[in-house]
Amino acid sequence: MKNDLKDLQLVLDARVRLIVIESWDELRVLETLTSLAVQRGMNLRVWSISEGLQGMAFGGEMLEGSNLPERALRLVKADPQTGLYVFFDLHSFLENDALLVRLVKDIAMAAGPGKPTLILVSHALKLPAELQRYAARFSLSLPSEDELLAIVREEALRWSEGNRGLRVRTDNRTLQQVVKNLRGLSHADARLLARSLICDDGAITQEDLPELNKAKFQLLDLDGVLGYEADTARFADVGGLHNLKQWLAERQAAFMAGTASDLPKGMLLLGAQGSGKSLAAKAVAGLWGLPLLRLDFASLYNKYFGETERNLREALLMAERMSPCVLWMDEIEKGLATGDMDNGVSQRVLGTLLTWMAERKAPVFVVATANIIKRLPPELMRKGRFDEIFFVDLPATAVREDIFRIHLNKRELSAENFDLAALAMASDGFSGAEIEQAVVSALYAAQARQVSVGQELIVEALQRTVPLSVVMSEELSALRHWAAERTVHAG
Numbered sequence: 501m502k503n504d505l506k507d508l509q510l511v512l513d514a515r516v517r518l519i520v521i522e523s524w525d526e527l528r529v530l531e532t533l534t535s536l537a538v539q540r541g542m543n544l545r546v547w548s549i550s551e552g553l554q555g556m557a558f559g560g561e562m563l564e565g566s567n568l569p570e571r572a573l574r575l576v577k578a579d580p581q582t583g584l585y586v587f588f589d590l591h592s593f594l595e596n597d598a599l600l601v602r603l604v605k606d607i608a609m610a611a612g613p614g615k616p617t618l619i620l621v622s623h624a625l626k627l628p629a630e631l632q633r634y635a636a637r638f639s640l641s642l643p644s645e646d647e648l649l650a651i652v653r654e655e656a657l658r659w660s661e662g663n664r665g666l667r668v669r670t671d672n673r674t675l676q677q678v679v680k681n682l683r684g685l686s687h688a689d690a691r692l693l694a695r696s697l698i699c700d701d702g703a704i705t706q707e708d709l710p711e712l713n714k715a716k717f718q719l720l721d722l723d724g725v726l727g728y729e730a731d732t733a734r735f736a737d738v739g740g741l742h743n744l745k746q747w748l749a750e751r752q753a754a755f756m757a758g759t760a761s762d763l764p765k766g767m768l769l770l771g772a773q774g775s776g777k778s779l780a781a782k783a784v785a786g787l788w789g790l791p792l793l794r795l796d797f798a799s800l801y802n803k804y805f806g807e808t809e810r811n812l813r814e815a816l817l818m819a820e821r822m823s824p825c826v827l828w829m830d831e832i833e834k835g836l837a838t839g840d841m842d843n844g845v846s847q848r849v850l851g852t853l854l855t856w857m858a859e860r861k862a863p864v865f866v867v868a869t870a871n872i873i874k875r876l877p878p879e880l881m882r883k884g885r886f887d888e889i890f891f892v893d894l895p896a897t898a899v900r901e902d903i904f905r906i907h908l909n910k911r912e913l914s915a916e917n918f919d920l921a922a923l924a925m926a927s928d929g930f931s932g933a934e935i936e937q938a939v940v941s942a943l944y945a946a947q948a949r950q951v952s953v954g955q956e957l958i959v960e961a962l963q964r965t966v967p968l969s970v971v972m973s974e975e976l977s978a979l980r981h982w983a984a985e986r987t988v989h990a991g
C-alpha cells in the first residue's frame with residue numbers, strides 16, 4: 501500500500517482531476533484512498549447508484565437525490581474544495597449520455613488548485629473516447645510474497661480462534677509453495693483462497709496445491725486461449741526419455757529459485773507421432789509440482805477474428821501472472837506454420853512469441869512440441885530461444901519393456917505375469933502410443949472371448965498392427981537424419 505500511496509500522491513500533485521482504477525477489490529481501493537485523503541487532509545466522498553453520494557463530511561447520509569449520476573456529478577463540480585470523489589460503476593452511465601460525459605469532462609479539465617478529483621472505480625472500465633486523454637489510469641499493486649505470507653498466517657490464526665485454539669497443520673515447504681502460487685492475485689482473492697484451503701481440514705498440505713492452482717486460474721479468468729490442464733502426468737508414467745528427465749531434474753532448483761538471470765526458459769520436443777511428447781510435457785508440470793497451462797493455437801486464431809496477436813500477448817501476460825508455471829504449446833507447427841495464406845498473421849504471432857520468450861522475466865517454463873519439422877519456422881530453432889531442443893525417437897528395446905510395464909500396471913494386469921522382454925522384441929518399431937494401443941486392444945479381445953489377458957493376446961495385437969514407422973519409414977529416417985545434427989536425443 502505504501503507504494504500505491506506514493507504513486508497516487510504523484511498523480512494528485514500533477515493536478516490530474518480524473519483517475520481510473522480497475523479493480524475487483526473495492527474494499528482495498530477505498531482503504532488506500534482513505535489513507536490518501538487522511539495524509540493530504542482532504543475530504544473523501546463515495547458514490548454508488550445504490551447509496552448515492554456519502555462521506556464523512558455529510559455524517560454518512562446520502563445527499564438528497566444524489567443517487568442520480570447527474571445530480572451527484574453536479575455536486576462534485578460545484579465543490580469549492582479539493583475533495584476526493586470515488587465513484588463506483590459510473591462508467592455504464594456514461595455510454596450514450598452526452599450530458600454526463602460533459603460533466604465528467606468539466607471536472608477533469610478544471611484548472612488551478614482547489615478543485616475536486618474524480619476517481620472512477622470498477623472491475624473493468626472503458627471510458628468514452630472524449631474522456632480518455634484526461635484520465636490517469638492507476639492500478640493497485642498486487643501483494644508481495646511477504647504480504648501473502650502474512651495473509652495466510654492471518655487466516656490460519658482466524659481458523660485457530662474459531663476452532664478452540666487448534667493449530668493449522670502445515671510444513672514450511674508447502675507454505676512456501678502456497679505463497680508462491682498465490683502470487684498474481686489481489687489481496688482479497690488471495691485471502692479468500694487461503695481461507696478455503698484451510699477451512700476444509702485445518703491444514704495446508706500438498707494436496708491443496710492442485711485445487712489452489714485451479715481456483716487461481718479461474719479467478720484470473722484465463723479461460724479460452726489459455727487452458728488449465730488439471731491432468732498433469734508423473735514421470736513414473738513415462739518410459740524412457742532418460743536424458744530429458746535428468747536434464748529437467750538438474751534445472752528444477754534453478755527454476756524454483758527464480759533468479760532472473762539464469763532462469764531456465766524452456767524446451768522444444770520434436771519427434772515421431774505417439775512417441776510421448778505431449779505426455780512428457782505434462783510430466784514436467786507433475787515433476788516440478790507446478791500448474792500446467794496450455795496455449796491453444798486453434799482458439800488463438802479462431803476466437804476473435806483479427807485480434808490474434810493481442811490474444812497471444814494477453815495469454816502470455818496471464819501465464820506470467822500464473823507463474824511459476826509450465827506453459828505447454830502443443831503441436832506448435834500448427835500455430836506457427838509459415839504460410840502465405842494468412843496475410844502474415846502467423847509471422848506476426850511468431851514475432852510476438854519470440855519477443856516474449858526473449859524478454860520475459862517471470863518463471864514461466866515453456867514446453868513446446870512438434871512433429872513436422874519441415875513446417876517449423878527456422879527462427880524458432882535458433883540457439884538461445886529454447887534452452888534445449890530434444891528429439892524424441894521411437895523407444896528402444898529396453899524402453900519398450902518399461903512402456904509395457906507402465907501400461908499393463910495401469911490397467912491392473914500385473915506386469916510380472918508377462919514376458920516383457922519378448923513383448924519388447926515383438927514390438928520393434930512401435931511407438932509408445934502404439935504399444936498402449938496393443939495393450940488396450942488385447943483387453944477388448946479378452947473381454948470378447950471371456951478370457952483373461954495373456955501374453956499371446958498382446959502379441960496377436962502387435963502382429964495385427966502395422967506401425968507408423970513402417971508406413972512412414974522415409975519420413976522418419978529423414979527426421980532422424982535432420983535431428984541428429986540439431987538436437988539432443990531425449991532418451
Ligand SMILES: Nc1ncnc2c1ncn2[C@@H]1O[C@H](COP(=O)(O)OP(=O)(O)OP(=O)(O)O)[C@@H](O)[C@H]1O
Nearest residue numbers: 737738739773774775776777778779871932933936
Ligand atoms: N514413452 C512413453 N511412456 C509411456 N507411455 C507412452 C510413451 N509414449 C507414448 N505413450 C502413450 O501414448 C499416448 C500418446 O502419446 P503422446 O500423445 O504423448 O504422443 P505425442 O508424441 O505427443 O504424439 P503426437 O505427435 O501424435 O502428438 C500417451 O498418452 C501414453 O499413454
Ligand SMILES: [Mg+2]
Nearest residue numbers: 777778830869
Ligand atoms: Mg502430442
